[in-house]
Amino acid sequence: MRTLLSLLLIFMVAGAEDIYEDDIAADEAYTMQKEGEAIIVDVRTTIEYLYTGHGEGFINIPIFYWSYDVKSLKSRMTSSEYEIKNSKVKDHSSMQKLFDPKEVVNRTFTEDVMKAMKMRGVDKVILVCRSGPRSKAAANRLAKNGITAYNLEDGFIFGWQDEEMPWGGQ
Secondary structure, three states: OHHHHHHHHHHHHHHOOOOOOEEEOHHHHHHHHHOOOOEEEEOOOHHHHHHHOEEOOOEEOOOEEEEEEEOOHHHHHHHHHHHHHHOOOOOHHHHHOOEEEEEEEOOOHHHHHHHHHHHHOOOEEEEEOOOOHHHHHHHHHHHHOOOEEEEEOOHHHHHHHOOOOOEEOO
16 A cells, blocks of 8 residues: 555656756755755655664655554464464565555645754755655645755665765664
């Protein structure tokens, strides 16, 4: 289900006209942040931010939250027993079937970003997620509200990390 929702979000973003300023490379984003021109907002979930790391100076303001309804204990026990019996750990897709994810939009996202920009004294924001789709959606959302927003090209993993920009915190 989560995969389906992610694909839907990607298609929505791909089909929508981008109105944010531009996609920028990690080195340019890093320079803009260091020179006090912009803040970098990481729109991933807090769990992603905490456990997979983040770039230097990133501010975590999730655009979406996820909650999960857990399937019955019987279903989870059956899954566990299957793994034990077959000496095989189920893959990620199989395990997702034990949970019913619910995407929740962060209603204070725009307001929180504006507050962070004011606190830092900047008028530009660079958005980043894991690989790009959520940060593009966030950049478009902010641009609709008159905020100068950029998207970090290729996201945290394929942009920031691959370009060997400073990161850690995982």
